[in-house]
Amino acid sequence: MRSLAESRRAFSALELAVSRRLAGTLYGAHQGVRLGPGSDPEEVVPYRPGEDDVRRIDWNVTARSTEPHVWRTRAEHEVETWVLVDETASMDFGTVEVEKGELAAWVTGAIGLLSDRPGNRLGVAHLGSDGVRWSPPLPPRRAAVRALSGRRPPSHPRGRTVPPTPVRAGLAGALSELDARQRRRGARVVISDFVEPDGQMHRPFAWEVPLRRLAGRHDLLVVEVVDPRELDLPDVGPVVLLDPETGHRCEVWTSLPKLRAGYAAAAAAHREAVATAVRAAGAEHVVLRTDRDWVTDLVRFVRQPRHRAPGHRPPRRER
Numbered sequence: 001m002r003s004l005a006e007s008r009r010a011f012s013a014l015e016l017a018v019s020r021r022l023a024g025t026l027y028g029a030h031q032g033v034r035l036g037p038g039s040d041p042e043e044v045v046p047y048r049p050g051e052d053d054v055r056r057i058d059w060n061v062t063a064r065s066t067e068p069h070v071w072r073t074r075a076e077h078e079v080e081t082w083v084l085v086d087e088t089a090s091m092d093f094g095t096v097e098v099e100k101g102e103l104a105a106w107v108t109g110a111i112g113l114l115s116d117r118p119g120n121r122l123g124v125a126h127l128g129s130d131g132v133r134w135s136p137p138l139p140p141r142r143a144a145v146r147a148l149s150g151r152r153p154p155s156h157p158r159g160r161t162v163p164p165t166p167v168r169a170g171l172a173g174a175l176s177e178l179d180a181r182q183r184r185r186g187a188r189v190v191i192s193d194f195v196e197p198d199g200q201m202h203r204p205f206a207w208e209v210p211l212r213r214l215a216g217r218h219d220l221l222v223v224e225v226v227d228p229r230e231l232d233l234p235d236v237g238p239v240v241l242l243d244p245e246t247g248h249r250c251e252v253w254t255s256l257p258k259l260r261a262g263y264a265a266a267a268a269a270h271r272e273a274v275a276t277a278v279r280a281a282g283a284e285h286v287v288l289r290t291d292r293d294w295v296t297d298l299v300r301f302v303r304q305p306r307h308r309a310p311g312h313r314p315p316r317r318e319r
Contacts, residue, residue: 014109014295046067047070053070057070080137082178083125085127087101088127088128089129090245091193095229095290098290099290100227103288108144112144116144121140170197175190175214190283191225196245215281220281221283226289230267236255239252
């Protein structure tokens with residue numbers, strides 16, 4: 001856990017890194033982490049083939065004018081963002097400069113910087129071994145400093161007992177809890193390694209349905225954190241592998257080519273299964289690695305044009 005002074009220095013370093021990447025890749029105002037411009041209809045304009053979304057055709061105006069018209073949305077200038085951070089045992093792993101849990105904290109801070117606009121708020125939900133703890137929404141910069149400090153909210157704020165999400169529910173339960181607690185439309189970010197406590201590697205995952213519900217109500221970004229040693233085994237002879245979620249130990253001989261090939265194939269299949277499940281849920285997906293310049297990877301992803309996921313229908317305009 002960092003002191004307040006250390007947290008502010010870490011935040012300043014992160015802010016400098018993010019601003020440098022933005023200055024080198026973007027022109028004009030940056031839209032932040034928001035994945036869509038808005039949802040409320042603002043005006044009806046003639047349809048432009050190849051530019052406008054056909055799902056936004058206003059059929060009443062089109063019928064009266066005999067020419068296709070679409071409605072445009074009004075940008076939402078005040079956004080409440082909630083970040084769900086996986087802090088379970090599997091995140092306490094790293095073989096490069098940082099552990100996955102540390103990277104998750106840095107990414108939370110970066111989300112605070114990217115969503116920092118007047119009136120915006122950022123709340124953080126911490127999924128740990130004892131369930132979910134909630135940090136109340138704060139101005140994004142303050143929330144980012146708190147995230148970098150490593151401090152989690154107390155179990156009993158102001159003397160009131162806050163029951164956590166049951167541990168057995170895991171990520172699926174935390175997603176359901178986030179959806180139930182925070183109903184106001186906004187941006188949602190999920191940061192996890194998607195390592196299941198029961199070792200499940202294939203679909204369907206327990207978290208798919210609640211993730212789909214969350215994506216149906218909010219602009220959702222899924223950040224998957226990965227360490228290179230989770231993707232392939234080095235040839236280092238006999239090693240003892242420990243499952244951080246269950247404590248199970250297993251001794252393996254990494255010099256066997258067949259073993260290393262099987263491990264790499266299983267890891268790749270799991271990563272692809274996670275990516276497919278996230279896409280099927282209708283969420284945006286970015287993979288950040290502990291051995292790469294994750295700031296550049298995140299900024300490059302955020303600056304890409306956002307596209308609404310299939311099945312995410314805009315609200316009907318009332319007449």
